[in-house]
Amino acid sequence: MSLSGQQKAPKYIFVTGGVTSSLGKGIIASSLAKLLQSRGLSVTIQKLDPYLNVDPGTLNPYEHGECYVTDDGAETDLDLGHYERFLNVPTSQANNVTTGRIYKNVIDKERRGDFLGKTVQVIPHITDEIKRNVLQLGETGKFDIVITEIGGCVGDIESLPFLEAVRQLKWDLGENNMLVIHLTLIPYLSSAGELKTKPTQHSVRMLQENGIQPDIIVCRSEHPLPVEIRRKIALFCNVEVNSVIEAIDADTIYDVPLLMKKEKLDQRVLYMLNVYNDQDADMELWKDFLGKLKNPSDQVRIGVVGKYVELKDAYKSIAEAFIHAGAVNECKVKIDWIHSESLTPQNVAEKLANLDGVLVAPGFGERGIEGKIAAVKHVRENSIPFFGICLGMQMACIEYARNVLGFENAHSSEMNKETPYPVIDLMEDQKDITNKGGTMRLGAYECKIKDKTLAKKIYGKALISERHRHRWEFNNKFQKDFEKSGMVTSGINPDTGLVEIVEIPSHPYFIGVQFHPELKSTVMNPHPLFVNFVKAAIEYSSTKK
Numbered sequence: 001m002s003l004s005g006q007q008k009a010p011k012y013i014f015v016t017g018g019v020t021s022s023l024g025k026g027i028i029a030s031s032l033a034k035l036l037q038s039r040g041l042s043v044t045i046q047k048l049d050p051y052l053n054v055d056p057g058t059l060n061p062y063e064h065g066e067c068y069v070t071d072d073g074a075e076t077d078l079d080l081g082h083y084e085r086f087l088n089v090p091t092s093q094a095n096n097v098t099t100g101r102i103y104k105n106v107i108d109k110e111r112r113g114d115f116l117g118k119t120v121q122v123i124p125h126i127t128d129e130i131k132r133n134v135l136q137l138g139e140t141g142k143f144d145i146v147i148t149e150i151g152g153c154v155g156d157i158e159s160l161p162f163l164e165a166v167r168q169l170k171w172d173l174g175e176n177n178m179l180v181i182h183l184t185l186i187p188y189l190s191s192a193g194e195l196k197t198k199p200t201q202h203s204v205r206m207l208q209e210n211g212i213q214p215d216i217i218v219c220r221s222e223h224p225l226p227v228e229i230r231r232k233i234a235l236f237c238n239v240e241v242n243s244v245i246e247a248i249d250a251d252t253i254y255d256v257p258l259l260m261k262k263e264k265l266d267q268r269v270l271y272m273l274n275v276y277n278d279q280d281a282d283m284e285l286w287k288d289f290l291g292k293l294k295n296p297s298d299q300v301r302i303g304v305v306g307k308y309v310e311l312k313d314a315y316k317s318i319a320e321a322f323i324h325a326g327a328v329n330e331c332k333v334k335i336d337w338i339h340s341e342s343l344t345p346q347n348v349a350e351k352l353a354n355l356d357g358v359l360v361a362p363g364f365g366e367r368g369i370e371g372k373i374a375a376v377k378h379v380r381e382n383s384i385p386f387f388g389i390c391l392g393m394q395m396a397c398i399e400y401a402r403n404v405l406g407f408e409n410a411h412s413s414e415m416n417k418e419t420p421y422p423v424i425d426l427m428e429d430q431k432d433i434t435n436k437g438g439t440m441r442l443g444a445y446e447c448k449i450k451d452k453t454l455a456k457k458i459y460g461k462a463l464i465s466e467r468h469r470h471r472w473e474f475n476n477k478f479q480k481d482f483e484k485s486g487m488v489t490s491g492i493n494p495d496t497g498l499v500e501i502v503e504i505p506s507h508p509y510f511i512g513v514q515f516h517p518e519l520k521s522t523v524m525n526p527h528p529l530f531v532n533f534v535k536a537a538i539e540y541s542s543t544k545k
């Protein structure tokens, strides 16, 4: 049952974090949203990021992990990936706002003369702009509940304006229309054999200094929280004892919604927001997924070749898509993260030995390129299942051009402007672009799939829509050469003719895609390209036995 029938105004929940970063605000927000959604409510999650980049599109993955792209072409924080994977509902530009964007909007308004005669200040102009960005999601009329996650930690100088906006919103929206959930850490001191509440007390005090009293405190902990610890937190932090929620370390992030249900976080939230909802969260499908995930009957090893492999967050959506695809296939997918710079034509056979499939990852720039090409050559020649994503697909085309078509020094003009065979080239409409921010080919585009191809078998339909983030493209001047010698361009953009999918029919499983399927894989909707790649790996592994 939706709220909408009973009342027009949506309810707002803010999630702040304290003590340390990386406690998993995004997972807690997603888990709560999942429980509320499973009670029939319509929920969205937004992330406010305190940094000054207008969006994370210009950030190196080492800085901030993967850049997640939405259907409407926004380059966003990777937490939006969790929101989509948990809720199975697309997000948009409005779901991720940075300090940079807030300031840019305010300064643009100032230059336009919107504040003529006035001194433009953090309060009220910046805080008003923050509030506008929060409320506009609610004003779409699409959601009963808007959850806003505030990036960073309480006490950071740069998140102060966001906290000030939250303080003001309590007055604007009124009691029972919004609440604040504070996520903290309860460390365990092994020398004392005790859980310690002091850091949480301090972090809550810091929030209170900013004029915010948290309504619910979610406590990350390695150990269960005994009732006396809950009471102590309640007493010192000014909340009721049943507003102290334990968030114990979980085996997988996908356990967290069920752990939060056990702690009655959803019930508590609805009670405090004055929402009458007697539906119990229906988590049966979720439990089915978890059952399969935890009881696999098969196992495969997949090599992911990339240049940011030291930082797993750089390939977050790929790793999660393998979890979804593994569960459907009731197969444990073990990922070997392989540094592309470590691969050479001489060592590739040894480095890729014992793998049941190889995925060549997306990326930018020169570093590690020859390693990726060596990996493609090895799997193509040895009939090992291959899946190339974006740059990975481009490398598959370059390898094919060099080693099958005999195009010596074929390359992408991204890495070699002088190549005699630019089989991957800058898209026409990218040629005059000089600004780097938000100017790639971004977001969802349609792709038409040819009949009697692997892609058609995988998707089971002729028209698909997938998300993109790139500047270079397959060069159609060479399309006939590829087709004649056995690499098929099986997916084409119907409006521009750009090649979106390539495959080699004579190989047991070889497919490269120009888009990012990993961004659309969710728990309830695992992506067919990952599901079928894992299937191919299972088949390949059984032929080895």
Ligand code: GLN
Pocket (backbone or CB within 6 Å): 361, 362, 363, 364, 365, 389, 390, 391, 392, 414, 469, 470, 471, 472, 473
């Ligand atoms: N660097 C390539 C391009 O811009 C591939 C990008 C990617 O893998 N996301 O076209």
